[in-house]
Amino acid sequence: MTGLATRAAAGVAGWGSALPTQVVTNADLQRRLDTDDDWITTRTGIKERRIAVDGETTGPLAVRAARDALHAAGLEATDIDLVVVATCTAEVPMPSTAALVAAELGTTAGGFDLDAACAGFGYALATTASLLSTGIARRALLIGADTMSRVVDPDDRATAVLFGDGAAALVLTDPSIVNLPSAQVGERGDRSVGGRSGAATPLPGLISADLVIDGAGVDLLRIPAGGSRLPTSAATLAAGGQFIQMEGRELFRRAVREVVDSVERTLGRAGVSAADVSWFAPHQANARIVDAVVARTGIAADRTLGNGDRYGNTSAASIPLALAEAAAAGRLHDGDLILVSGFGAGLSVGTVLWRWGRS
Numbered sequence: 001m002t003g004l005a006t007r008a009a010a011g012v013a014g015w016g017s018a019l020p021t022q023v024v025t026n027a028d029l030q031r032r033l034d035t036d037d038d039w040i041t042t043r044t045g046i047k048e049r050r051i052a053v054d055g056e057t058t059g060p061l062a063v064r065a066a067r068d069a070l071h072a073a074g075l076e077a078t079d080i081d082l083v084v085v086a087t088c089t090a091e092v093p094m095p096s097t098a099a100l101v102a103a104e105l106g107t108t109a110g111g112f113d114l115d116a117a118c119a120g121f122g123y124a125l126a127t128t129a130s131l132l133s134t135g136i137a138r139r140a141l142l143i144g145a146d147t148m149s150r151v152v153d154p155d156d157r158a159t160a161v162l163f164g165d166g167a168a169a170l171v172l173t174d175p176s177i178v179n180l181p182s183a184q185v186g187e188r189g190d191r192s193v194g195g196r197s198g199a200a201t202p203l204p205g206l207i208s209a210d211l212v213i214d215g216a217g218v219d220l221l222r223i224p225a226g227g228s229r230l231p232t233s234a235a236t237l238a239a240g241g242q243f244i245q246m247e248g249r250e251l252f253r254r255a256v257r258e259v260v261d262s263v264e265r266t267l268g269r270a271g272v273s274a275a276d277v278s279w280f281a282p283h284q285a286n287a288r289i290v291d292a293v294v295a296r297t298g299i300a301a302d303r304t305l306g307n308g309d310r311y312g313n314t315s316a317a318s319i320p321l322a323l324a325e326a327a328a329a330g331r332l333h334d335g336d337l338i339l340v341s342g343f344g345a346g347l348s349v350g351t352v353l354w355r356w357g358r359s
Ligand SMILES: CC(C)(COP(=O)(O)OP(=O)(O)OC[C@H]1O[C@@H](n2cnc3c(N)ncnc32)[C@H](O)[C@@H]1OP(=O)(O)O)[C@@H](O)C(=O)NCCC(=O)NCCS
Pocket: 034, 035, 036, 039, 040, 043, 044, 118, 157, 158, 159, 161, 221, 246, 247, 248, 249, 250, 251, 252, 255, 285, 286, 313, 343, 344, 345
C-alpha cells in the first residue's frame, strides 16, 4: 500500500495516556444498582471502568496524557504550536480545556476544543492533520479527553454502567520539519527533509476521511440542560437535566449502520479494501456494535484494537487510548494503514484512514 497518496501529512512523534486510578467493576455497580455482571458483560462487553475522583477530571487527565506524549516525543511544551482537545465534557464551560492545558504546560501554542461527542477523535485527527499539512501548525498536541462520569446519572442503570473516564494524547508533527531543532523551525520546511521525499517513502498522515452527521438521530443521546437553551437552574437540577438521556436500542441500530457506511466510504475514497487495513480502532461504546461493524465490513477481528472491557465508553478518549496502548506495545509499525471510526451524539460519525509513521 505504498502507492496511496497522503492528503494531509503528519507523523506521530509520541503518544501518552492518563486514566483515573479508581477502578469500578461490574460487581461494584451491582452492589448499588439493579444490575449484574452478566447483564453488563453480555450486552456491552464492559467488565470495569475508571471513574475520576476530584483532581482527575478532563483538564488534569489531558495534561497528564500530554506530558506523557511530549516526553515520549522528546519535546518540550514550548516546541508545540497547536493544542487540540476533543471533548464533550470540558473542564469548565469557559475557557476551553485546550487553553487550560496550554497554560498548565507553559506554552503559548494556539488551541481549541473540538466537540463531536464520542466521534471527537476522528474529527480532531482530520482537523489537526489538515492544519499541519497546510503549514498553519508544525507540531501539535492532539488530545482526546472525557470525564463522562460527571454527566451520567449514577442512579440510572441504563447509562451508569456504560461510561468511564480517561484521556490520551498524540504529538503530531509536520514530517518535513521533524529533524530540525526547534530553533530552526521558522518557515515551512522542505518536504524532503529527513529523507521523506514522497516518491520513495510515502509520507505518514491522513489518506481519506468521512465526517457525517445523521441528523435523524439528533435526539437519541443528549444532555438537555446546562447550555444556552436551558441554563442550569434549581428546576433543571431537580429534573436531572444535567445528565445524559439515551435511547439505547435505536442508537445501537443506527450506530452500526452509520459506522459501516462511513467505513466503506472512507476505504472507497482511498481505493483500498478491508483486507488492506493494518489496524482498526473503532470507538469503544459497546463490543456488540464493534462486532457487528467488523462482521459487516470484513475487517479482520484480530486486527481490531479495543479497550472497552477495561475502560467502558470513554468517549473521545477511547480511540487514542487504543492507539497509545498499541503503539506502546510495539504493535504499530511505520506504513501501517490505521482506520479509526468514532460515533456519538448527533449522531456524529468520524472515520479516518491514516498511514502510521513515526516522526
Ligand atoms: C444500552 C444497551 C446496552 C442496552 O441493551 P438492549 O439490549 O438494547 O437493552 P434495552 O435497552 O432494550 O433494555 C432491555 C432491558 O434491560 C433493562 N436494563 C437496562 N439497563 C440495565 C442494566 N444496567 N442492568 C440490568 N438491566 C438493564 C431495561 O430496563 C430493559 O428492561 P425491560 O425489558 O424490563 O424494559 C444497548 O442498547 C446499547 O449499547 N446501545 C447503544 C448505546 C451506546 O452506544 N451509547 C453511546 C454512544 S457513543
